Amino acid sequence: xxxxxxxxxxxxxxxxxxxxxxxxxxxxxxxxxxxxxxxxxxxxxxxxxxxxxxxxxxxxxxxxxxxxxxxxxxxxxxxxxxxxxxxxxxxxxxxxxxxxxxxxxxxxxxxxxxxxxxxxxxxxxxxxxxxxxxxxxxxxxxxxxxxxxxxxxxxxxxxxxxxxxxxxxxxxxxxxxxxxxxxxxxxxxxxxxxxxxxxxxxxxxxxxxxxxxxxxxxxxxxxxxxxxxxxxxxxxxxxxxxxxxxxxxxxxxxxxxxxxxxxxxxxxxxxxxxxxxxxxxxxxxxxxxxxxxxxxxxxxxxxxxxxxxxxxxxxxxxxxxxxxxxxxxxxxxxxxxxxxxxxxxxxxxxxxxxxxxxxxxxxxxxxxxxxxxxxx
Amino acid sequence: xxxxxxxxxxxxxxxxxxxxxxxxxxxxxxxxxxxxxxxxxxxxxxxxxxxxxxxxxxxxxxxxxxxxxxxxxxxxxxxxxxxxxxxxxxxxxxxxxxxxxxxxxxxxxxxxxxxxxxxxxxxxxxxxxxxxxxxxxxxxxxxxxxxxxxxxxxxxxxxxxxxxxxxxxxxxxxxxxxxxxxxxxxxxxxxxxxxxxxxxxxxxxxxxxxxxxxxxxxxxxxxxxxxxxxxxxxxxxxxxxxxxxxxxxxxxxxxxxxxxxxxxxxxxxxxxxxxxxxxxxxxxxxxxxxxxxxxxxxxxxxxxxxxxxxxxxxxxxxxxxxxxxxxxxxxxxxxxxxxxxxxxxxxxxxxxxxxxxxxxxxxxxxxxxxxxxxxx
Numbered sequence: 001x002x003x004x005x006x007x008x009x010x011x012x013x014x015x016x017x018x019x020x021x022x023x024x025x026x027x028x029x030x031x032x033x034x035x036x037x038x039x040x041x042x043x044x045x046x047x048x049x050x051x052x053x054x055x056x057x058x059x060x061x062x063x064x065x066x067x068x069x070x071x072x073x074x075x076x077x078x079x080x081x082x083x084x085x086x087x088x089x090x091x092x093x094x095x096x097x098x099x100x101x102x103x104x105x106x107x108x109x110x111x112x113x114x115x116x117x118x119x120x121x122x123x124x125x126x127x128x129x130x131x132x133x134x135x136x137x138x139x140x141x142x143x144x145x146x147x148x149x150x151x152x153x154x155x156x157x158x159x160x161x162x163x164x165x166x167x168x169x170x171x172x173x174x175x176x177x178x179x180x181x182x183x184x185x186x187x188x189x190x191x192x193x194x195x196x197x198x199x200x201x202x203x204x205x206x207x208x209x210x211x212x213x214x215x216x217x218x219x220x221x222x223x224x225x226x227x228x229x230x231x232x233x234x235x236x237x238x239x240x241x242x243x244x245x246x247x248x249x250x251x252x253x254x255x256x257x258x259x260x261x262x263x264x265x266x267x268x269x270x271x272x273x274x275x276x277x278x279x280x281x282x283x284x285x286x287x288x289x290x291x292x293x294x295x296x297x298x299x300x301x302x303x304x305x306x307x308x309x310x311x312x313x314x315x316x317x318x319x320x321x322x323x324x325x326x327x328x329x330x331x332x333x334x335x336x337x338x339x340x341x342x343x344x345x346x347x348x349x350x351x352x353x354x355x356x357x358x359x360x361x362x363x364x365x366x367x368x369x370x371x372x373x374x375x376x
Numbered sequence: 377x378x379x380x381x382x383x384x385x386x387x388x389x390x391x392x393x394x395x396x397x398x399x400x401x402x403x404x405x406x407x408x409x410x411x412x413x414x415x416x417x418x419x420x421x422x423x424x425x426x427x428x429x430x431x432x433x434x435x436x437x438x439x440x441x442x443x444x445x446x447x448x449x450x451x452x453x454x455x456x457x458x459x460x461x462x463x464x465x466x467x468x469x470x471x472x473x474x475x476x477x478x479x480x481x482x483x484x485x486x487x488x489x490x491x492x493x494x495x496x497x498x499x500x501x502x503x504x505x506x507x508x509x510x511x512x513x514x515x516x517x518x519x520x521x522x523x524x525x526x527x528x529x530x531x532x533x534x535x536x537x538x539x540x541x542x543x544x545x546x547x548x549x550x551x552x553x554x555x556x557x558x559x560x561x562x563x564x565x566x567x568x569x570x571x572x573x574x575x576x577x578x579x580x581x582x583x584x585x586x587x588x589x590x591x592x593x594x595x596x597x598x599x600x601x602x603x604x605x606x607x608x609x610x611x612x613x614x615x616x617x618x619x620x621x622x623x624x625x626x627x628x629x630x631x632x633x634x635x636x637x638x639x640x641x642x643x644x645x646x647x648x649x650x651x652x653x654x655x656x657x658x659x660x661x662x663x664x665x666x667x668x669x670x671x672x673x674x675x676x677x678x679x680x681x682x683x684x685x686x687x688x689x690x691x692x693x694x695x696x697x698x699x700x701x702x703x704x705x706x707x708x709x710x711x712x713x714x715x716x717x718x719x720x721x722x723x724x725x726x727x728x729x730x731x732x733x734x735x736x737x738x739x740x741x742x743x744x745x746x747x748x749x750x751x752x
Contacts, residue, residue: 085733088733090591090733090734091587091591092587092588092729092733093584093585093587093588093726095584095724095726095729096584096588096726096729096733097729098726098729099683099724099726099727099728099729099730100729100730100732100733102682102683102730103680103682103730104680104681104682111682140584140587141584142583142584142606143523143554143583143584143586143587143604143606144553144554145521147519147557156552156553158551158552158553159591160591160592160593161591161592161593161734162592162593166550168550168551168552170552174542174544175534175544176532176534176544176546176556176557176559177520177532177534177559177560177561177566178519178520178556178557178558178559178560179557180552180554181523181552181554181555181557182554183552183553183554184553184554184584184587185553190553207518207519208469208471208472208516208517208518208519208560209469210519211467211468211469211516211519211560212468212469212472215466215467215535215536215537216536216537216538217536217537217538228519230518230519304479304480305480306478306479306480306487307475307478348471348475350469350471350472350474350475351475352475353468353471353472353473353475353476354475354476354478354479356476357461357464357466357468357472357476358466358537
C-alpha cells in the first residue's frame with residue numbers, strides 16, 4: 001500500500017469516527033467519544049502474546065460534561081489538524097501540533113491548550129480510537145536517532161511537501177560511517193524493506209559501541225543486521241526492529257550494559273513500555289532474546305576487576321523494581337538480579353576494551369552466540 | 377592527503393614528542409612534557425580572529441614531581457594507546473580509551489586511572505601538544521547526531537578494521553528522510569567534500585524543525601545546505617559547518633530558539649566554547665551570522681500571544697551571563713537581551729506553526745534572508 005492509499009484509508013476512518021459522534025448527537029442528543037482507558041489498571045502484561053498491552057476497558061468522554069468538555073475539544077481540534085496534515089501531504093512534530101492547536105478561545109481568556117502534554121494526549125486518543133499509529137497520522141516526535149547496517153536493501157519513498165516523491169535506495173553493506181539513519185517515520189509506505197540476507201538482528205544499546213561493530217564489519221563476518229537505538233530506543237527504531245523480525249522472521253538479540261537501566265532497555269524492545277502499551281502490537285518484539293551483558297559474564301569471561309562499577313542506592317532501587325515486573329519473573333533473570341545485588345557491581349559494554357578494543361566483536365559476542373548464552 | 381599519509385604524520389609527531397622527552401632526560405635528567413595551560417585564565421576571546429582561543433602560556437609536567445607524576449603517566453599511557461589505534465587502523469570512543477588504560481598498577485592497589493575524566497584530559501593533552509584533533513587520533517565521543525541535506529556531493533572513505541576501504545558517494549539532493557548522518561569523524565581523509573552548488577549554509581538548532589526544512593525542500597528552493605546539530609552541536613557537526621565555510625566560502629546562518637540557550641548554541645558554532653577553546657581553529661566559524669529567532673521578531677511577524685513562554689529565574693540568570701560574554705557585546709545583541717528581559721518572554725522555533733505549519737520555511741526565514749535581518 002503506498003502513501004496515497006494509506007492516507008485515504010486514514011481520512012475515511014477519521015470521517016467515520018466524526019460521523020459516529022454526529023450521528024449519536026442527532027439520535028439521542030448524547031455527544032460523546034468512546035475510548036480505551038489508559039490508566040495503569042488497564043495495562044496488562046499478556047503472557048500469551050508476550051507483551052504489555054492495553055486492556056478492554058472503555059470510557060466515554062462527553063461533550064456536555066464540564067469535566068470532559070475541554071479534552072473533547074482538544075481531541076477534536078487535533079483530529080482536524082491530522083486531517084489537514086494528511087490532505088496537505090505534510091509530516092510534522094508533536095511540538096508543532098501543540099503550537100498549531102494552541103489559541104485563545106475567542107471571547108474568553110481561556111486557551112485551547114496550555115501544555116504540550118495536552119495535545120500529545122489527544123494524539124494518543126486518536127491513535128487508540130482509530131487504530132493507526134501517530135507516525136501513520138504524519139506526526140513524529142524528534143528526528144530519529146537509530147542507526148542500522150548489514151545485508152539488507154531498502155527503498156525510502158521520500159514524500160516532499162510539494163507533492164513529489166523521491167525513491168532513494170540503500171544497500172546496508174555499503175553505507176557510510178554513520179550507517180542508515182532511521183528516519184522519524186518507518187511505516188511501510190515510506191520505508192520499504194526489499195531484501196534481507198541476514199541470519200539475525202543484533203541490537204546494541206549504545207551508539208559508540210555500535211560504531212565498533214560497524215567498523216569491524218561484524219555484520220559481514222556474522223551475516224547479521226546491526227542496529228542501535230542510541231540509549232533508550234525511540235519509536236521508529238523499535239518499529240524497524242519489529243518489522244525486521246515479523247517481515248523476515250529474523251531472530252533478534254539485544255546487547256546492553258549489565259545494569260538495571262540497560263536491562264530495562266532490552267525489555268522495552270521485547271515487551272514494550274508501560275506508557276506505550278497500546279502500541280505493543282506495532283512496536284514490541286516478544287521473541288527477542290537477551291545476549292548480554294550479564295553479571296555472570298564477568299566470571300565467565302574473566303574480566304579485570306577494574307571494570308566493576310559499584311552499585312549505588314539508585315541502582316538497587318531500580319533493580320528491585322525490575323524484580324517485580326512480571327516479564328522479568330523468569331528464574332534466569334531473578335538469578336541475575338540476585339547475583340548483581342550479591343556482588344554489588346554493574347558493568348558496561350565498553351568493559352571489553354580493558355582486554356583489547358575488539359574483544360567485544362571478536363570474542364565476547366561470538367562466544368555468547370555460539371554457546372547460545374541467552375536470557376529470556 | 378589520505379588516511380595512510382595522515383596516520384604516518386601523526387605517528388611521526390608522536391615519535392618526535394616521545395623522543396624529545398627521552399632526549400631531555402638523557403641530557404639533563406629532567407623528564408618533563410611542556411603543554412599549554414588550559415585554565416580559564418589562558419582562554420582568550422580573540423577579537424581579531426573572532427573566536428575563543430587558547431593563550432600562549434605553557435606549563436611543565438614533571439615526572440619526578442609527586443603532584444605531576446600520575447598525570448604524566450596517564451598522558452603517556454594514552455599516547456601509547458593512540459599509537460596502537462593508528463597502527464591497527466581502529467577508531468574508538470572516549471569511553472573505550474578509558475577502559476583500555478584503566479588497570480591496577482602491579483604491586484600496588486593504585487589504578488592508572490579511576491575516572492573517564494582522567495583519560496579525556498590526557499587526550500586533550502595530546503591534542504594540544506601534537507596539534508592534531510582527537511578525531512585525527514582515531515578517537516570520537518559518540519556516534520554523531522548531526523544531519524545534512526542540500527546541493528553537495530561528498531565521498532566517505534570508510535576504513536574498516538580489516539584494512540579495507542569502501543568509498544560511498546552521497547548526493548545531498550537525493551537523501552532519505554534522515555538526511556546524511558554526520559559521522560563521528562569528518563576529517564578530510566574520511567569525508568571528502570567533492571562539490572558544493574549552494575549559496576549558503578543554514579544551521580537549524582532542532583532536528584524536528586530541520587525535518588520541516590527537509591520535507592519542504594528548502595534546500596532546493598533557496599539553494600542552500602541545511603544542517604542540524606540536534607541541540608547543542610557535537611564536534612563533528614561544528615567541524616563540518618566549519619569545513620563548508622572555509623573550503624567553499626559559504627556564508628553560514630544560524631537559526632535557534634529565541635532563548636538564552638539557543639543563542640548560546642549559536643555562539644558555539646561561531647566563536648567556539650570555553651572548554652574547547654583550543655579547538656576553535658578547527659571548529660569555529662566566526663563569520664557565522666544569527667538569522668533568528670529574535671524577540672524583536674515577535675512584533676515584526678505579528679505572532680499570536682499564545683506563543684510567548686514566560687521567562688523563569690534560570691532564564692534570566694543565563695541571560696545575564698550572556699550579557700557579559702565579550703562576544704555578545706555588540707549593541708544589537710545587548711538590545712535583544714534588554715528586550716527579552718523587558719518583555720519577559722522567550723519563544724521557540726515551532727511558534728511559527730501557530731500560523732501554519734510551513735510558516736517558518738515559507739515566510740519567516742525567507743523574509744529574514746531577503747531583508748538581511750541578521751544579528752552579528
